[in-house]
Amino acid sequence: MTPWQVRALRAFGSLKVRITIGTVAALIAGLGLITLLLVNRAQQDTLRAERQRELADAARTASLLAGRAVALQRALLVVAFQLDEATVRDDAALMHFIEGKPVLRSLFTDIFVATPDGDLRLLANERGVNTPELNLSDRPYFKRTLAEGRSIISPPIPSRLSGEPVIVFTQPVRGSNGIYAVIGGGLRLSRRDVLEGLIETQEDDGDARVAVTDASGLVLAHPDSALLAHPLSDDPRLAQAFAAWTAAGSPVEPLGLGLPQQGELVSAAGAPGPDWMVWRARPEDQLLAPLRDARRDVLRWAIGLTVLLSASMFALVWWLLHPLTLLERRAQHLFDGTMPPRDGWPIAGGEIGSLSRVLRKVGMERAQLEVANNEVLVRLNSVMSAAPVGIAFLRAYRFELVSPEFCRLFGLREDELLGQPASMVVASVDDYAAFVAQELESFLASRSYAGEWRMRRRDGAVFWAGLRSKPVDIDDPSQGAIWTMNNIDDQRTAREQLEWAATHDPLTGLANRSSFNKRARELIEMLPHSLPSAMVFIDLDHFKPVNDTAGHVMGDVMLRAVATAVASQVRSGDTVARLGGDEFALLLEHCPPDVAMRLAQDVLDAVRAITLPWEDRLLRVGASIGVAALQPHMASVEAWVTDADAACYAAKAAGRNTVRRASEAVPAAS
Numbered sequence: 078m079t080p081w082q083v084r085a086l087r088a089f090g091s092l093k094v095r096i097t098i099g100t101v102a103a104l105i106a107g108l109g110l111i112t113l114l115l116v117n118r119a120q121q122d123t124l125r126a127e128r129q130r131e132l133a134d135a136a137r138t139a140s141l142l143a144g145r146a147v148a149l150q151r152a153l154l155v156v157a158f159q160l161d162e163a164t165v166r167d168d169a170a171l172m173h174f175i176e177g178k179p180v181l182r183s184l185f186t187d188i189f190v191a192t193p194d195g196d197l198r199l200l201a202n203e204r205g206v207n208t209p210e211l212n213l214s215d216r217p218y219f220k221r222t223l224a225e226g227r228s229i230i231s232p233p234i235p236s237r238l239s240g241e242p243v244i245v246f247t248q249p250v251r252g253s254n255g256i257y258a259v260i261g262g263g264l265r266l267s268r269r270d271v272l273e274g275l276i277e278t279q280e281d282d283g284d285a286r287v288a289v290t291d292a293s294g295l296v297l298a299h300p301d302s303a304l305l306a307h308p309l310s311d312d313p314r315l316a317q318a319f320a321a322w323t324a325a326g327s328p329v330e331p332l333g334l335g336l337p338q339q340g341e342l343v344s345a346a347g348a349p350g351p352d353w354m355v356w357r358a359r360p361e362d363q364l365l366a367p368l369r370d371a372r373r374d375v376l377r378w379a380i381g382l383t384v385l386l387s388a389s390m391f392a393l394v395w396w397l398l399h400p401l402t403l404l405e406r407r408a409q410h411l412f413d414g415t416m417p418p419r420d421g422w423p424i425a426g427g428e429i430g431s432l433s434r435v436l437r438k439v440g441m442e443r444a445q446l447e448v449a450n451n452e453v454l455v456r457l458n459s460v461m462s463a464a465p466v467g468i469a470f471l472r473a474y475r476f477e478l479v480s481p482e483f484c485r486l487f488g489l490r491e492d493e494l495l496g497q498p499a500s501m502v503v504a505s506v507d508d509y510a511a512f513v514a515q516e517l518e519s520f521l522a523s524r525s526y527a528g529e530w531r532m533r534r535r536d537g538a539v540f541w542a543g544l545r546s547k548p549v550d551i552d553d554p555s556q557g558a559i560w561t562m563n564n565i566d567d568q569r570t571a572r573e574q575l576e577w578a579a580t581h582d583p584l585t586g587l588a589n590r591s592s593f594n595k596r597a598r599e600l601i602e603m604l605p606h607s608l609p610s611a612m613v614f615i616d617l618d619h620f621k622p623v624n625d626t627a628g629h630v631m632g633d634v635m636l637r638a639v640a641t642a643v644a645s646q647v648r649s650g651d652t653v654a655r656l657g658g659d660e661f662a663l664l665l666e667h668c669p670p671d672v673a674m675r676l677a678q679d680v681l682d683a684v685r686a687i688t689l690p691w692e693d694r695l696l697r698v699g700a701s702i703g704v705a706a707l708q709p710h711m712a713s714v715e716a717w718v719t720d721a722d723a724a725c726y727a728a729k730a731a732g733r734n735t736v737r738r739a740s741e742a743v744p745a746a747s
Contacts, residue, residue: 131344132333139346139355146351150228153248165258185262222247233306242266242306266305271298285359292352318343472557474499488535504531520554541569582655585640593654597714610707611673614725617659618699618733627691642683670706677736701728705739
């Protein structure tokens with residue numbers, strides 16, 4: 078190494094140079110941070126404004142699209158009113174009728190009329206009007222039109238004539254004897270864009286992408302015609318947003334939704350009525366390009382200013398810190414024993430003089446401190462070795478001392494724990510983050526911390542530990558903390574078994590009466606926010622003959638089968654309980670009365686479908702079910718139970734194996 082290199086290394090190792098470099102680095106960091114914050118703020122404001130604009134555009138387009146779908150349905154309805162039954166039976170009259178509807182034919186690529194049995198009476202398209210031999214009775218949209226007796230919009234399906242993806246609008250034609258025809262209009266998606274005329278292209282839209290899907294995510298309109306009738310997840314620019322929308326329950330939201338997509342600004346809005354979704358995507362890079370150019374210009378100016386200020390700061394610091402040179406030379410011999418602790422210190426004023434006096438005092442007290450520290454460590458090791466619980470001392474959440482029992486709990490040696498982060502013994506990252514937050518909250522409130530957490534041994538096994546933590550200095554948590562820990566797996570298992578038994582029926586595993594009443598009371602206390610909700614009482618029919626004939630063992634088997642059947646028909650968040658004997662009950666939260674009645678009927682069907690083989694016969698039961706909606710004025714669980722019980726009684730009185738709601742209930746005979 079040359080003398081010049083040695084001098085350079087010494088210069089860069091001096092305090093003056095390091096302070097100068099640190100100051101310059103802080104200056105650069107400050108300027109860079111301010112620049113970054115300003116630009117990032119501008120980026121956020123830009124993206125926020127664009128996001129609002131995109132949401133508004135998506136909602137507007139969805140509203141227009143809904144209007145167009147309604148207009149198409151209305152056009153079919155108007156024509157349906159004009160189509161009489163005699164015209165449907167007469168081929169020539171029907172052809173003349175359709176040929177006289179040029180407006181209707183301009184709205185759809187295909188117009189057809191079919192009889193209720195599915196036979197196609199007429200098909201009109203760009204090739205003219207004809208009567209192909211085709212039957213639509215197996216088409217789901219055709220079946221729904223007849224079953225529901227209303228206008229239906231189909232999902233995208235392949236046309237039987239052209240193979241192209243189409244969506245079909247249908248309208249039943251009614252007479253005094255019911256439906257005598259179905260008139261329908263088809264839109265071939267590759268030839269008729271459902272968004273045509275609904276989108277105004279902006280100059281700054283650039284690479285904006287607009288698509289339309291049905292409620293299941295099948296593409297109805299897209300710039301890439303190859304994606305028509307395919308899932309929107311096939312479009313990489315919208316796949317992540319589509320997945321997020323699906324995970325949220327596929328809401329058809331008319332006011333618009335902002336959805337995450339890497340590198341894209343994505344918004345979506347629902348078209349009420351047809352339940353279609355309009356999707357818009359714009360590249361974020363395109364929106365932020367002007368801001369990035371501005372950031373480069375600002376950074377160039379910041380670099381020039383930093384160079385000028387750095388040179389000035391270096392000269393100033395060098396002059397101010399020159400007196401430190403003498404102190405540095407003396408401090409090099411502070412602990413080497415070559416000079417007495419009291420001698421050789423420079424005389425100076427201000428901070429340098431104070432530092433000189435402090436260093437001299439440190440040298441004098443150091444020997445005494447080492448002796449005291451050694452004594453404390455000996456005593457501490459004795460206590461930790463004898464303790465029946467695991468003990469550890471941590472600073473900055475790293476282990477500095479651990480007891481033998483602490484090592485045994487985790488199957489690790491002392492050298493494998495010392496210096497390691499505390500997170501290595503906690504079962505998961507989420508558990509560790511939650512523990513740190515709770516411990517810090519306790520320390521800031523000047524309290525010790527106690528809790529139960531899952532811990533992980535060397536072999537990967539997880540166990541529950543009771544952990545108590547106390548700061549070394551209650552006023553300064555940064556000084557570290559002392560942990561005490563023991564294995565509480567057995568205690569938690571016993572406690573969880575007791576808690577489960579207190580709230581569940583031991584035979585069926587369903588909630589018991591106490592748990593059911595508690596949840597019902599909570600719903601009443603949350604009124605009106607718990608509306609709509611419903612209570613369902615289920616009383617088994619013909620259960621006693623099962624017990625009397627096949628015995629109580631088969632009776633218990635039947636009760637467990639009923640419990641499984643009932644639970645399989647309701648939502649995961651609903652409460653299913655056995656109140657005792659052959660009585661069951663449901664709490665359907667946020668469930669409208671008509672939905673509750675439908676679920677109750679599903680439960681009844683599931684119970685009636687149970688068959689248990691016994692000897693040479695099959696055991697069956699039925700159920701009488703009462704449904705009572707939660708009312709805004711209800712003040713007690715008893716009032717709600719009374720309504721549900723009355724409805725169940727009404728079901729019994731109606732001949733059993735049926736469902737009645739509280740409004741249909743009749744008073745019990747006195």
